[in-house]
Amino acid sequence: MSSFSQHLRYAFRQLNRSRGFAIVAALTLALGIGANVAVFSVMNAVLLNPAGVPNPDRVLAVRAHYNTPAELNNIGMSPPDFADAEQGKQLFSATAAMTMGNLSYLAEGRSPERLINAAVSWQFFDAFLAKPILGRTFRPEEDVPNSNRAVVLSYPTWKKRFGGDPNIVGRKLTLNQQQYEVIGVMGPEFGWPNQAEVWSPLALNPARLHDHDYRYNEYLFVVARMRPGVNIDQVNQYLAMKARENANSEGEKSYAKISGWGMFAMPVLEYVAGDLRKPLSVLLSAVVLVLLIACANIAGLQLARASDRQRETSIRIALGARRGTLLAQAFTESAVLAVAGVAFGLVLARTTIPLLLMLAPENLVKNLHVQISTPVLLYVIAAGVVCAILCGVGPAYQMTHIRWFQSLQESGRSETSSKGRQRLRSAMVIGEIALAMLLLVASGLLVRSLRQLEHVEVGFEPQGLMSASLTLPRDIYKSDEQQAVFAQALATQLKNQAGVTDAALVDALPFSANGGSASFSIVGQVLPPNAPPPHGNIRSISPDYFSTLKIPLVEGRFFSSTDQLKTQKVAIIDETLARDYWHGQDPIGQRISFEQAPKDENSMMTIVGVVKHARVSSLEQDNKEGFYYLPISQSPSHGIDIVVRTNANPRSMSDAIRNAVRQVDSNQAVYDLRTMDDLIDSSLVSRKFVVVLLSIFAGLALLLSALGLYGVISYGVHMRRRELGIRMALGAGRSDVLALVLRRGMELAIAGLAIGLVATFIAGRVLSSMLFATSLFNPMTLLATSALLAATVLLASYLPARRASKLDPMRTLREE
Numbered sequence: 001m002s003s004f005s006q007h008l009r010y011a012f013r014q015l016n017r018s019r020g021f022a023i024v025a026a027l028t029l030a031l032g033i034g035a036n037v038a039v040f041s042v043m044n045a046v047l048l049n050p051a052g053v054p055n056p057d058r059v060l061a062v063r064a065h066y067n068t069p070a071e072l073n074n075i076g077m078s079p080p081d082f083a084d085a086e087q088g089k090q091l092f093s094a095t096a097a098m099t100m101g102n103l104s105y106l107a108e109g110r111s112p113e114r115l116i117n118a119a120v121s122w123q124f125f126d127a128f129l130a131k132p133i134l135g136r137t138f139r140p141e142e143d144v145p146n147s148n149r150a151v152v153l154s155y156p157t158w159k160k161r162f163g164g165d166p167n168i169v170g171r172k173l174t175l176n177q178q179q180y181e182v183i184g185v186m187g188p189e190f191g192w193p194n195q196a197e198v199w200s201p202l203a204l205n206p207a208r209l210h211d212h213d214y215r216y217n218e219y220l221f222v223v224a225r226m227r228p229g230v231n232i233d234q235v236n237q238y239l240a241m242k243a244r245e246n247a248n249s250e251g252e253k254s255y256a257k258i259s260g261w262g263m264f265a266m267p268v269l270e271y272v273a274g275d276l277r278k279p280l281s282v283l284l285s286a287v288v289l290v291l292l293i294a295c296a297n298i299a300g301l302q303l304a305r306a307s308d309r310q311r312e313t314s315i316r317i318a319l320g321a322r323r324g325t326l327l328a329q330a331f332t333e334s335a336v337l338a339v340a341g342v343a344f345g346l347v348l349a350r351t352t353i354p355l356l357l358m359l360a361p362e363n364l365v366k367n368l369h370v371q372i373s374t375p376v377l378l379y380v381i382a383a384g385v386v387c388a389i390l391c392g393v394g395p396a397y398q399m400t401h402i403r404w405f406q407s408l409q410e411s412g413r414s415e416t417s418s419k420g421r422q423r424l425r426s427a428m429v430i431g432e433i434a435l436a437m438l439l440l441v442a443s444g445l446l447v448r449s450l451r452q453l454e455h456v457e458v459g460f461e462p463q464g465l466m467s468a469s470l471t472l473p474r475d476i477y478k479s480d481e482q483q484a485v486f487a488q489a490l491a492t493q494l495k496n497q498a499g500v501t502d503a504a505l506v507d508a509l510p511f512s513a514n515g516g517s518a519s520f521s522i523v524g525q526v527l528p529p530n531a532p533p534p535h536g537n538i539r540s541i542s543p544d545y546f547s548t549l550k551i552p553l554v555e556g557r558f559f560s561s562t563d564q565l566k567t568q569k570v571a572i573i574d575e576t577l578a579r580d581y582w583h584g585q586d587p588i589g590q591r592i593s594f595e596q597a598p599k600d601e602n603s604m605m606t607i608v609g610v611v612k613h614a615r616v617s618s619l620e621q622d623n624k625e626g627f628y629y630l631p632i633s634q635s636p637s638h639g640i641d642i643v644v645r646t647n648a649n650p651r652s653m654s655d656a657i658r659n660a661v662r663q664v665d666s667n668q669a670v671y672d673l674r675t676m677d678d679l680i681d682s683s684l685v686s687r688k689f690v691v692v693l694l695s696i697f698a699g700l701a702l703l704l705s706a707l708g709l710y711g712v713i714s715y716g717v718h719m720r721r722r723e724l725g726i727r728m729a730l731g732a733g734r735s736d737v738l739a740l741v742l743r744r745g746m747e748l749a750i751a752g753l754a755i756g757l758v759a760t761f762i763a764g765r766v767l768s769s770m771l772f773a774t775s776l777f778n779p780m781t782l783l784a785t786s787a788l789l790a791a792t793v794l795l796a797s798y799l800p801a802r803r804a805s806k807l808d809p810m811r812t813l814r815e816e
Contacts (some may be wrong), residue, residue, distance in 0.1 A: 025341075034348030035352065036290075038356050080208075102471035104667065128225075134184055148200060152200075290439075430755065436752075466651065502645040642670075714800040749793035749794075
């Protein structure tokens with residue numbers, strides 16, 4: 001301890017003598033560590049340790065899958081599937097199902113408001129080991145039809161809508177024109193799913209749990225907590241066994257066997273991560289590279305300081321100082337800098353995290369609790385230790401390889417570092433430039449990819465469209481007739497609003513992340529043995545849907561007002577579905593059915609039209625399946641999306657939409673009022689988040705590498721003062737000296753550029769999967785990135801070169 005205390009005091013004395021270096025080094029490390037803490041904190045909260053869920057690794061998402069098409073290899077479960085999972089009580093301590101919906105909240109003296117509702121089975125909170133801060137959660141007797149008039153509030157909802165009323169438990173709320181009782185409030189740390197504002201009992205009809213007709217009607221999200229000692233392999237063996245039993249019970253030509261249906265489980269964290277895992281991993285890799293550049297910078301500066309202190313160190317060695325002591329002092333000084341960098345980095349991270357969340361997609365950060373938790377602190381400590389080691393390598397190398405006797409002999413002349421030490425400093429700068437090049441190319445390619453996505457054709461005209469949503473209460477609009485009458489009345493009211501040129505209804509708008517799909521049969525078509533039935537995306541629409549969105553008709557006709565609930569059932573398909581399942585035949589007049597063996601005319605739908613295919617989910621990954629559309633009058637839905645077209649600013653149509661709904665039913669809440677352009681842009685928000693942050697980190701890397709190069713060139717000029725003075729005294733012009741120094745900087749830059757390009761192509765496998773219509777070998781991006789880095793290097797080299805060219809040779813030689 002005495003020795004450590006002595007090393008610590010010596011380190012503080014040395015840093016105090018070089019306050020400028022100490023401040024710059026600590027702030028440089030703080031930038032790198034702060035960026036790492038901010039990104040890792042978000043990654044930890046999303047992917048590793050979500051707040052409010054003890055032992056998240058024990059929680060599983062139970063899923064269903066089909067072999068074809070690929071879009072169905074990971075989907076929700078049906079009520080019978082959920083019943084099978086519930087039977088695994090030897091594996092699970094709690095099993096729960098959930099569906100997302102909306103409740104219309106009507107407070108006295110106010111307009112209806114939408115509350116996002118998660119309808120859950122009674123063990124839902126037990127699966128996450130989540131406890132309320134007020135009241136209780138659901139009981140089994142509340143999770144049955146007609147007895148499910150209870151809700152649990154999320155913490156933000158309790159605070160925002162009810163002012164944090166401590167007496168909220170027991171209060172009655174009017175939701176969907178029914179009285180619900182508040183029985184509990186969850187804590188601020190629990191937000192699963194992160195959109196939920198309230199939870200209500202799912203209240204599944206017990207008959208559905210064992211009804212074979214519901215086996216392939218997957219609309220439930222199922223979650224389960226494994227018992228201690230149980231692993232996911234055991235769970236998947238059990239689910240595979242239940243899937244085989246169900247398939248065998250249907251016979252040899254069962255739909256389950258033909259379609260490759262089955263059940264499996266995956267960690268809920270992996271399910272939640274989804275497409276975010278790779279982008280967040282890329283961002284974390286980027287900030288780690290920034291930290292490495294920062295460490296290389298400081299190591300280079302430390303190496304330069306060690307060279308300046310070479311005579312002092314030689315005297316200490318001559319007086320008997322051991323190399324172990326010198327090494328300990330070098331690493332102690334680096335450790336002090338690392339500790340300062342960690343401290344400042346944590347402060348910086350607290351400021352950076354809110355800014356990071358402001359840039360992040362709303363669905364990622366809503367109810368997300370990002371905090372400096374134990375895993376984050378362990379990550380920070382590990383980063384600090386790595387920084388201390390990397391920053392201490394340079395001076396440690398200098399001290400253990402010093403030729404102290406020769407150094408003392410040359411004490412009266414300018415010190416000239418050995419070629420080995422110069423190569424070490426140059427290698428650090430080359431590494432910095434290479435890492436900066438890697439990040440710049442990656443961000444450049446992603447920016448170009450984003451630009452390509454923004455010009456993708458969606459198959460309809462989004463300009464001038466305004467959208468909104470509403471949800472009809474099932475207890476009020478119980479029958480298909482009631483829902484169809486509401487839809488027809490609303491469509492009429494929308495068209496009568498001032499400024500509206502066209503209006504339509506649909507059960508799921510394009511780019512709204514909603515909508516379903518289903519298998520169907522083509523009447524009269526015989527499938528090959530073991531061939532899966534046709535499958536497509538399905539939408540219920542009003543007659544003016546295609547004309548409102550301006551989706552072209554290829555052949556046949558659109559729906560009309562004569563297509564009613566009790567008339568001949570009809571359907572419209574798109575070109576993709578026609579190509580996939582009619583193979584060049586004319587589908588007009590042919591009939592399809594949801595039943596594999598339709599028994600009567602009422603179960604069949606006649607195809608009356610074919611339209612162009614339109615993207616509905618993502619600009620990046622269009623659903624490759626085709627669509628079949630049904631009239632909303634014949635296939636009504638409780639969830640209704642509204643879309644109106646106007647020649648004015650579409651945002652000005654918000655009041656018109658609200659007014660139309662109010663005239664039909666004033667108790668219904670209208671929500672999610674957005675332009676279609678906004679909806680399309682929202683599909684790119686995750687990509688934009690990654691591109692913006694990666695560009696920021698690439699810029700930071702470029703700045704740090706430029707500073708590192710500036711430091712190396714400046715130090716080289718300082719160490720070569722005598723040589724440069726002699727050159728100028730012998731006739732070298734200032735331009736010659738300027739070119740000499742600049743050439744050294746460009747040599748380092750070219751080496752860094754070459755290594756950076758190689759590193760980019762090596763890392764291309766990860767990067768290429770995030771690119772859209774953009775090649776990894778994109779010449780324009782590579783040239784632009786190389787030019788930017790070369791210009792930065794030239795500027796960083798020019799400043800010390802200009803100073804070198806202004807040396808007074810006589811004065812320099814006299815000082816030497």
